[in-house]
Amino acid sequence: MAVTLRDVARLAGVSIKTASNVVNGYSFVKPENRRRVEEALAATGYRPNIGARNLRRGRTGFIALVLPELGIPYFGELAGLVITAGREQGWNVLIEQTQASRDGERAVLAALGPHLIDAAVISPEALHASDFADLDPGVPLVMIGEHSVDVRIDHVAIDNVLAARTAVGHLVEIGRRRIAAIGEHPYRGTAALRLAGYREALTAAGLPQPPELVRPALHYHRQNGASAMADLLDLPEPPDAVFCFNDLLAVGALRTIAERGLRVPQDIAVVGFDNTEEGAYSRPSLTSVAPDKLAIARTAVDLARRRIEADGEFEPEDIQTPFTLAIRESTAG
Amino acid sequence: MAVTLRDVARLAGVSIKTASNVVNGYSFVKPENRRRVEEALAATGYRPNIGARNLRRGRTGFIALVLPELGIPYFGELAGLVITAGREQGWNVLIEQTQASRDGERAVLAALGPHLIDAAVISPEALHASDFADLDPGVPLVMIGEHSVDVRIDHVAIDNVLAARTAVGHLVEIGRRRIAAIGEHPYRGTAALRLAGYREALTAAGLPQPPELVRPALHYHRQNGASAMADLLDLPEPPDAVFCFNDLLAVGALRTIAERGLRVPQDIAVVGFDNTEEGAYSRPSLTSVAPDKLAIARTAVDLARRRIEADGEFEPEDIQTPFTLAIRESTAG
Numbered sequence: 001m002a003v004t005l006r007d008v009a010r011l012a013g014v015s016i017k018t019a020s021n022v023v024n025g026y027s028f029v030k031p032e033n034r035r036r037v038e039e040a041l042a043a044t045g046y047r048p049n050i051g052a053r054n055l056r057r058g059r060t061g062f063i064a065l066v067l068p069e070l071g072i073p074y075f076g077e078l079a080g081l082v083i084t085a086g087r088e089q090g091w092n093v094l095i096e097q098t099q100a101s102r103d104g105e106r107a108v109l110a111a112l113g114p115h116l117i118d119a120a121v122i123s124p125e126a127l128h129a130s131d132f133a134d135l136d137p138g139v140p141l142v143m144i145g146e147h148s149v150d151v152r153i154d155h156v157a158i159d160n161v162l163a164a165r166t167a168v169g170h171l172v173e174i175g176r177r178r179i180a181a182i183g184e185h186p187y188r189g190t191a192a193l194r195l196a197g198y199r200e201a202l203t204a205a206g207l208p209q210p211p212e213l214v215r216p217a218l219h220y221h222r223q224n225g226a227s228a229m230a231d232l233l234d235l236p237e238p239p240d241a242v243f244c245f246n247d248l249l250a251v252g253a254l255r256t257i258a259e260r261g262l263r264v265p266q267d268i269a270v271v272g273f274d275n276t277e278e279g280a281y282s283r284p285s286l287t288s289v290a291p292d293k294l295a296i297a298r299t300a301v302d303l304a305r306r307r308i309e310a311d312g313e314f315e316p317e318d319i320q321t322p323f324t325l326a327i328r329e330s331t332a333g
Numbered sequence: 334m335a336v337t338l339r340d341v342a343r344l345a346g347v348s349i350k351t352a353s354n355v356v357n358g359y360s361f362v363k364p365e366n367r368r369r370v371e372e373a374l375a376a377t378g379y380r381p382n383i384g385a386r387n388l389r390r391g392r393t394g395f396i397a398l399v400l401p402e403l404g405i406p407y408f409g410e411l412a413g414l415v416i417t418a419g420r421e422q423g424w425n426v427l428i429e430q431t432q433a434s435r436d437g438e439r440a441v442l443a444a445l446g447p448h449l450i451d452a453a454v455i456s457p458e459a460l461h462a463s464d465f466a467d468l469d470p471g472v473p474l475v476m477i478g479e480h481s482v483d484v485r486i487d488h489v490a491i492d493n494v495l496a497a498r499t500a501v502g503h504l505v506e507i508g509r510r511r512i513a514a515i516g517e518h519p520y521r522g523t524a525a526l527r528l529a530g531y532r533e534a535l536t537a538a539g540l541p542q543p544p545e546l547v548r549p550a551l552h553y554h555r556q557n558g559a560s561a562m563a564d565l566l567d568l569p570e571p572p573d574a575v576f577c578f579n580d581l582l583a584v585g586a587l588r589t590i591a592e593r594g595l596r597v598p599q600d601i602a603v604v605g606f607d608n609t610e611e612g613a614y615s616r617p618s619l620t621s622v623a624p625d626k627l628a629i630a631r632t633a634v635d636l637a638r639r640r641i642e643a644d645g646e647f648e649p650e651d652i653q654t655p656f657t658l659a660i661r662e663s664t665a666g
């Protein structure tokens with residue numbers, strides 16, 4: 001016979017309401033009661049009838065996760081964490097890829113709606129503020145990661161300017177004076193904020209900022225980092241350090257530096273961004289800004305849940321999640 | 334005013350039926366007509382009303398993609414391709430992660446059904462044949478990748494035994510005589526087939542197969558490759574080559590070899606499996622078995638579509654997609 005929530009509550013010695021609150025992922029349950037309910041859930045193997053529950057609540061049971069590309073390790077790792085966080089709260093997660101283009105992002109926003117999803121977590125790269133007004137999908141939206149558009153939407157991210165300043169400050173501390181940046185981009189919110197942090201760190205250190213040391217990257221893939229690094233090494237005065245706006249660009253840069261017979265960090269120190277496991281295993285291992293990805297995933301899903309439950313007007317929140325700088329061989333020879 | 338399929342057909346100079354066949358992803362349209370319809374679709378910006386179409390057909394508009402972990406680069410890349418292939422045929426793709434455990438895979442199978450999805454593409458790692466009978470989700474299933482269970486289900490994969498034999502044969506050809514393998518696993522279909530190919534290649538070359546040269550890996554992550562390689566290097570007679578059952582294991586092995594001050598490929602040659610971009614950029618760059626991932630994604634989605642349309646009895650197919658061996662610095666110094 002199927003286990004009911006009543007059985008779970010009886011075994012845990014709590015009210016059905018308390019057991020229901022735990023199952024539904026509410027956060028205000030006393031830790032002791034939560035523990036007892038979780039043990040009873042595990043012991044009975046209770047599984048909520050999610051389909052019936054969603055129908056009762058007028059929900060679809062889906063949230064969308066909109067991101068540039070699953071093949072980019074940072075987004076693959078983040079998507080895995082959002083799927084797990086969504087599942088913990090009873091949601092299936094529908095993943096939409098935009099290829100980081102404004103057209104792709106507009107097309108996805110236009111296709112979403114309350115017939116399909118209860119909320120969307122989006123990592124926009126190229127959307128303009130007007131796109132959100134044009135294409136409002138009519139469900140709560142939570143933005144994750146960077147953006148530079150001025151829209152009043154819930155937002156979860158690290159402080160990108162501070163993170164970039166910390167990364168470049170570390171290069172200054174180890175004695176570098178010609179510090180380059182790879183990843184400038186006309187539309188990416190990421191790029192503008194990280195470039196600002198880079199400039200702030202150089203200004204604070206009284207270092208020159210020759211424009212040829214800031215290199216664009218059309219995509220944030222390994223090959224773009226490799227070719228931008230080649231351009232930097234071809235300069236009459238090449239840099240003695242480079243700050244890359246993600247780990248893939250840095251991995252590409254490491255490859256070019258090695259092919260030219262130069263040493264990292266002795267000749268050129270390299271810092272990445274995202275702290276992917278690939279960077280931790282590269283040779284040399286990569287110093288990188290390490291956002292707390294689990295905190296981003298959980299905070300975004302929790303914020304989406306709160307908005308759905310509030311079901312009305314609210315003040316958008318801007319939640320900052322923590323980051324660290326993981327220092328490895330590429331700056332600490 | 335909204336563009337209709339009639340407008341598209343008129344502009345392309347074809348019948349509405351032909352235009353409909355192109356939009357619905359059928360493959361039997363003449364190339365010339367297909368080209369004209371595709372141009373007309375682009376020119377008019379026509380978008381099918383997928384919701385209405387699904388309702389008419391009694392479909393949900395979703396297919397599930399069930400895989401171990403999005404954070405593993407091979408699966409992240411493959412998932413991106415399946416999402417694109419699904420979208421081309423009008424499906425949203427729902428991704429389910431199983432963490433490669435039998436419990437995780439059983440739980441996902443049990444949760445799926447025709448209320449949620451039209452079909453599922455699954456990459457099983459640990460399921461037993463009986464699980465498919467117990468938990469039949471009642472929709473077409475297509476298996477991708479390796480499996481060693483004896484079930485009559487549509488299946489798309491490369492020939493793993495031949496691929497492993499090719500990889501190890503390459504190590505024999507470059508003169509290696511003590512060839513190790515990393516990735517043995519009691520439940521993974523992957524492991525059994527690749528190990529069989531490894532043994533076949535050694536037997537064909539008349540080489541000894543000391544049991545200590547075959548190392549298990551509980552997970553196929555970088556750290557497992559690193560620790561298995563350390564065990565191999567601690568042997569009284571270490572190997573002169575190693576065949577790793579995926580690229581992540583190989584990246585971990587490369588790291589350990591470098592930390593011990595040994596050279597690749599001079600002291601130890603290394604071959605991986607999956608041909609991830611990470612391997613192509615590692616130092617040294619990694620020789621790897623290269624499955625045609627795009628062919629796997631497209632073939633699996635196309636097979637799912639055919640089964641849904643056939644809507645009845647059929648003979649399960651076993652479709653082999655091509656692979657190559659990408660030879661790079663880790664075996665060709």
